[in-house]
Amino acid sequence: MxxxxxxLIVGLGLIGGSYAQALTDLGFEVGAITRSRSSIxxxxxxxxxxxxxxxxxxxxxxxxxxxxxxxxxxxxVKWIEDxxxxxxxxxxxxxxxxxxxxxxxxxQKILTGCPVEFIGAHPMAGREVYGVxxxxxxxxxxxxxxxxxxxxxxxxxxxxxKDLGRTLGFARISELSPEEHDEMIGFLSQLTHCIAVTLxxxxxxxxxxxxxxxxxxxxxxxxxxxxxxxxxxxxLNRDELLSQMELFEKQFDRLxxxxxxGDEDVMKEMMRLSTERRRYFDxxxxxx
Amino acid sequence: MxxxxxxLIVGLGLIGGSYAQALTDLGFEVGAITRSRSSIxxxxxxxxxxxxxxxxxxxxxxxxxxxxxxxxxxxxVKWIEDxxxxxxxxxxxxxxxxxxxxxxxxxQKILTGCPVEFIGAHPMAGREVYGVxxxxxxxxxxxxxxxxxxxxxxxxxxxxxKDLGRTLGFARISELSPEEHDEMIGFLSQLTHCIAVTLxxxxxxxxxxxxxxxxxxxxxxxxxxxxxxxxxxxxLNRDELLSQMELFEKQFDRLxxxxxxGDEDVMKEMMRLSTERRRYFDxxxxxx
Numbered sequence: 001m002x003x004x005x006x007x008l009i010v011g012l013g014l015i016g017g018s019y020a021q022a023l024t025d026l027g028f029e030v031g032a033i034t035r036s037r038s039s040i041x042x043x044x045x046x047x048x049x050x051x052x053x054x055x056x057x058x059x060x061x062x063x064x065x066x067x068x069x070x071x072x073x074x075x076x077v078k079w080i081e082d083x084x085x086x087x088x089x090x091x092x093x094x095x096x097x098x099x100x101x102x103x104x105x106x107x108q109k110i111l112t113g114c115p116v117e118f119i120g121a122h123p124m125a126g127r128e129v130y131g132v133x134x135x136x137x138x139x140x141x142x143x144x145x146x147x148x149x150x151x152x153x154x155x156x157x158x159x160x161x162k163d164l165g166r167t168l169g170f171a172r173i174s175e176l177s178p179e180e181h182d183e184m185i186g187f188l189s190q191l192t193h194c195i196a197v198t199l200x201x202x203x204x205x206x207x208x209x210x211x212x213x214x215x216x217x218x219x220x221x222x223x224x225x226x227x228x229x230x231x232x233x234x235x236l237n238r239d240e241l242l243s244q245m246e247l248f249e250k251q252f253d254r255l256x257x258x259x260x261x262g263d264e265d266v267m268k269e270m271m272r273l274s275t276e277r278r279r280y281f282d283x284x285x286x287x288x
Numbered sequence: 289m290x291x292x293x294x295x296l297i298v299g300l301g302l303i304g305g306s307y308a309q310a311l312t313d314l315g316f317e318v319g320a321i322t323r324s325r326s327s328i329x330x331x332x333x334x335x336x337x338x339x340x341x342x343x344x345x346x347x348x349x350x351x352x353x354x355x356x357x358x359x360x361x362x363x364x365v366k367w368i369e370d371x372x373x374x375x376x377x378x379x380x381x382x383x384x385x386x387x388x389x390x391x392x393x394x395x396q397k398i399l400t401g402c403p404v405e406f407i408g409a410h411p412m413a414g415r416e417v418y419g420v421x422x423x424x425x426x427x428x429x430x431x432x433x434x435x436x437x438x439x440x441x442x443x444x445x446x447x448x449x450k451d452l453g454r455t456l457g458f459a460r461i462s463e464l465s466p467e468e469h470d471e472m473i474g475f476l477s478q479l480t481h482c483i484a485v486t487l488x489x490x491x492x493x494x495x496x497x498x499x500x501x502x503x504x505x506x507x508x509x510x511x512x513x514x515x516x517x518x519x520x521x522x523x524l525n526r527d528e529l530l531s532q533m534e535l536f537e538k539q540f541d542r543l544x545x546x547x548x549x550g551d552e553d554v555m556k557e558m559m560r561l562s563t564e565r566r567r568y569f570d571x572x573x574x575x576x
Contacts, residue, residue, distance in 0.1 A: 124501035144499055174498045184499045187491065192503040194547075195483060198540045200562035208476060209568050210462045211432055211469075213412035215510045216476040216569070219483060222503045223566040227559035231552050238547060245544050249537070252486045256533050259482075259526060264519050271515035274488035278511040280497050281504070 008064035016070030017135025061086040069095040093118040100178035120148040145170035186240035196223035296352035304358030305423025349374040381406040388466035408436040433458035474528035484511035
């Protein structure tokens with residue numbers, strides 16, 4: 001990445017803050033726009049950003065070569081509508097939004113005619129805590145980064161966006177269409193959050209703490225969930241999430257039927273397949 | 289615990305081996321009986337046991353004050369049937385079996401008239417690997433240990449069994465009836481394993497590794513599963529497991545309906561409850 005590129009983070013929460021920290025530590029000039037003055041002050045105090053403001057002004061926005069949006073989807077789209085003319089000519093715009101079909105095409109449409117290029121990206125990293133005070137650039141290490149180009153994107157922008165992912169420290173950088181992304185994320189991330197929430201709301205559970213092993217803890221770590229953000233993400237990907245939930249229900253029912261019927265062959269076959277496939281997901285540290 | 293107590297481990301796998309290691313390191317004399325000569329040799333070589341044999345002989349078994357069974361349920365019951373007269377008078381027998389109703393009462397019945405007492409216990413610790421070569425006494429640190437007395441048990445045996453749990457390093461020691469245990473474990477452990485297996489068998493998933501975040505990894509860690517052991521455990525707790533699966537399905541369907549209908553109130557209410565309840569399960573290290 002061009003060492004002189006100036007980078008603006010819009011939305012200084014956990015992810016935006018972690019981007020800022022990582023890029024500043026690498027020597028880039030990083031600025032920030034966010035709603036809360038105290039978030040700006042915190043980030044300035046910690047040396048995570050070189051400048052920051054709560055007001056959106058053309059003179060400030062137009063100083064930056066790369067702009068990263070780390071906002072709720074509806075806030076992000078509204079922001080682009082309001083300030084589409086503020087960007088520097090030739091700026092690359094990207095985001096961190098967890099859904100793509102409903103955001104990427106709309107943002108590209110709004111920006112039609114503007115001398116900038118927007119390309120979607122999804123850093124697959126997070127924590128169960130929020131805000132810039134919990135920012136930690138180490139969450140990107142070993143994680144996946146997905147770029148979601150559309151036919152409107154140039155090859156140059158795709159490469160620059162991938163380069164940003166590599167610079168941030170992501171381990172695997174890949175490309176998916178917005179449609180492929182939303183199907184994947186419906187299964188890997190949204191469905192798993194639905195399962196965690198379901199487990200955690202199935203029983204009054206305070207007393208269960210005394211009896212649990214690690215498996216229940218593992219399956220519910222992500223049950224601490226920001227209800228505004230995830231409700232928005234689920235509804236923006238509703239059709240895909242519902243098909244992934246139905247796929248899961250069907251397979252769960254297959255296992256339940258086998259247990260009910262004492263069908264050891266089916267039970268063992270599913271467990272063998274499960275064991276075999278899970279090995280693909282071992283991180284080097286998990287391997288014995 | 290009486291420092292002079294001699295302890296016999298029957299079944300030298302991951303859990304049996306970890307018991308042996310912990311107790312030997314604390315200065316107890318530990319013996320072992322297991323099928324595989326190489327497991328005995330390994331444990332002797334590593335100083336995990338003072339003696340060990342693959343043959344079940346009365347002269348050997350009768351030397352021990354405490355006998356811990358770490359076997360598959362059906363092997364355990366058969367063992368007791370075959371060798372019920374081999375134990376030292378006054379010996380305390382316990383186990384590590386993951387289901388209780390179907391085992392505890394039967395073992396106590398077989399031992400009727402023998403001058404020994406059996407009391408069930410379930411150490412809530414494990415790993416996704418097997419065998420004495422993976423034994424590690426540290427898996428007990430911070431974990432839960434459940435003692436499952438029946439009306440046939442004496443208070444003295446209950447206390448001795450709890451004392452064994454404390455000695456092994458478990459953080460929380462509790463008592464449940466075999467029935468309460470099986471309901472709890474049906475939900476906390478068996479249901480979660482069913483979910484992990486279902487997730488892992490829902491899609492061909494080798495390519496998913498490039499796109500996944502930590503949530504899918506967390507939910508499927510336990511999808512690497514010993515199919516013989518878990519099929520046996522599921523079927524021995526079939527009625528409870530099926531009711532826990534149905535409870536989960538009902539709640540999952542509630543969330544699915546809310547998503548389909550765009551019912552943000554129900555979605556957010558479930559997420560808030562989930563977030564609130566999950567806090568009970570934070571380990572000290574998870575807390576911010």
